[in-house]
Amino acid sequence: MSDAPLRFVQEPARAIPVSADYDVLVVGGGPAGITAALAAAEDGLRVGLIESRSFLGGNLTIGLPVLGFLGQKGNQIIDGLPQKFIDRLRRERDGASEHRPCPLHMGITLVEPEAVKAVALEMLVEAGVDVQFYTFFSDALMDGDAIRGVVVESKGGRSAILAGVVIDCSGDADVAFRAGVPTEKGDADGGMQPPTLMFSMAGVDTDRLRFSIANAPPQARTYLTDFIPAEYFGQNHQFIVVGLRELMAKAKAERGLEIPNQRTIIITGLKQGEVWINMTRVRRTDATDPRSLTRGEIEGRAQIDDIVAYLTGYVPGFENAHFAKTAPFLGIRESRRIVGRYVMTQEDVLACRHFDDAIAVASYPIDIHRPGDDDCTLIWCGDCYDIPYRSLVPLKVGNLLVAGRSISATHEALGAIRVMATCMAMGEAAGRAAKISVRGNRAPADIDLEELRRQQLERGVYLRNPDGTRAVAPGRVPAA
Numbered sequence: 001m002s003d004a005p006l007r008f009v010q011e012p013a014r015a016i017p018v019s020a021d022y023d024v025l026v027v028g029g030g031p032a033g034i035t036a037a038l039a040a041a042e043d044g045l046r047v048g049l050i051e052s053r054s055f056l057g058g059n060l061t062i063g064l065p066v067l068g069f070l071g072q073k074g075n076q077i078i079d080g081l082p083q084k085f086i087d088r089l090r091r092e093r094d095g096a097s098e099h100r101p102c103p104l105h106m107g108i109t110l111v112e113p114e115a116v117k118a119v120a121l122e123m124l125v126e127a128g129v130d131v132q133f134y135t136f137f138s139d140a141l142m143d144g145d146a147i148r149g150v151v152v153e154s155k156g157g158r159s160a161i162l163a164g165v166v167i168d169c170s171g172d173a174d175v176a177f178r179a180g181v182p183t184e185k186g187d188a189d190g191g192m193q194p195p196t197l198m199f200s201m202a203g204v205d206t207d208r209l210r211f212s213i214a215n216a217p218p219q220a221r222t223y224l225t226d227f228i229p230a231e232y233f234g235q236n237h238q239f240i241v242v243g244l245r246e247l248m249a250k251a252k253a254e255r256g257l258e259i260p261n262q263r264t265i266i267i268t269g270l271k272q273g274e275v276w277i278n279m280t281r282v283r284r285t286d287a288t289d290p291r292s293l294t295r296g297e298i299e300g301r302a303q304i305d306d307i308v309a310y311l312t313g314y315v316p317g318f319e320n321a322h323f324a325k326t327a328p329f330l331g332i333r334e335s336r337r338i339v340g341r342y343v344m345t346q347e348d349v350l351a352c353r354h355f356d357d358a359i360a361v362a363s364y365p366i367d368i369h370r371p372g373d374d375d376c377t378l379i380w381c382g383d384c385y386d387i388p389y390r391s392l393v394p395l396k397v398g399n400l401l402v403a404g405r406s407i408s409a410t411h412e413a414l415g416a417i418r419v420m421a422t423c424m425a426m427g428e429a430a431g432r433a434a435k436i437s438v439r440g441n442r443a444p445a446d447i448d449l450e451e452l453r454r455q456q457l458e459r460g461v462y463l464r465n466p467d468g469t470r471a472v473a474p475g476r477v478p479a480a
């Protein structure tokens, strides 16, 4: 950063064209945005979605498995639209695995990035959502304390999009921030979880990898994994390896490799011999600052060669493997979080809290790639916790909802609620709430929450009763 004083120019005021007018506008087409748009459009409202990239999916397209469908007791706790999306990926494109139990991650669901892009777009187009790519949200249009639309930038210039309700699914709370919602970043010292540039490798003998872990004699295990018993790998051909710490330490000592991570993280892909590597790690990156993000891209890319050298030189199954490609962008774990009507905390997660205004159930542990060092904090609560609607409703600004990783939560709670099945569940709730708001001509903060719960249950969303059993829509019989 330069120390030179900031200079300013005066931007002349000007009229800009209104390029669209919707009942509901969704900003961002990642996991939360896809389901938000689908839910908002289900009864025929005019719904638009803008996305700065050329495809839908957000982090569903960077080689990550979807986490969060299964709870810590092994039962499925996300259903509704996220499940419909996975069903269609599986049915039509062989683009998703089953929900596979995992001792560390509770459940993993592998998805094929290209299938995600195709199926998400097909579903939105079929639902009548007006999708616009290559369109960057740049500012909020306010009428007093209420948002009335957004300003967007594109090759076509600057224009306004008006909407009855805006749902911010940008991941970075871009809309909320510009509209004047209070936002926060990071832990008590402002430290945020580091981003990762994911990359894939091909030609990996994943059976050799998993049996090397599973079959090593217990008294002399070379390939030690974190929390996941070695036997697990003998029983599952789709898996995530987390650990191999000693092996990596050996590689660093012998070869002088620079890998800013203590854990090896290998995720099997859906294609034969393909794996995704979640190991680059760029500290002190702020995803809301393009210069910082650019440095992150540079550093993340520079880390790949040493990671590949480690994997091919030391990890069984990688003997004949080669680097295939990087993900389309640096993956952001954490940036802005809104301050909403309720701020979810670590205590809520660890106490498995129920909320009267629950819109989704989650169970993923607190999983923080620590901002200050090269390791990770993992804390399980033993069961499930609710996501309250009030955490999607920002303070200060009306007609706005937020879904996805930037909802109102502390740094610690974000570490748990950020996984993609949970983000999709939040998106679905926000879309349905926006629909109820528009239909009833009431602000999102004032909608009838019983009506939201009823509609959620009728559409197959998983919610809990106070005794922890699955809630059913009024008049429906619980499944045996």
Ligand SMILES: Cc1cc2nc3c(=O)[nH]c(=O)nc-3n(C[C@H](O)[C@H](O)[C@H](O)COP(=O)(O)OP(=O)(O)OC[C@H]3O[C@@H](n4cnc5c(N)ncnc54)[C@H](O)[C@@H]3O)c2cc1C
Pocket: 027, 028, 029, 030, 031, 032, 033, 050, 051, 052, 053, 056, 057, 058, 059, 060, 064, 065, 066, 067, 068, 135, 136, 137, 138, 169, 170, 171, 172, 174, 195, 196, 197, 198, 278, 330, 331, 332, 333, 403, 404, 405, 406, 418, 419, 420, 421, 423
């Ligand atoms: C390296 C890494 C590993 C992870 N591992 C897992 C995992 O294994 N499993 C799991 O389930 N989760 C994992 N997560 C967490 C998860 O991927 C994210 O928390 C989740 O994707 C957030 O979803 P979202 O919809 O809120 O945002 P995103 O997925 O970030 O989507 C936001 C979308 O909004 C668009 N957008 C942003 N700003 C604008 C703008 N101004 N104008 C227009 N469009 C905009 C973006 O292009 C993007 O498409 C991981 C995250 C990272 C980074």
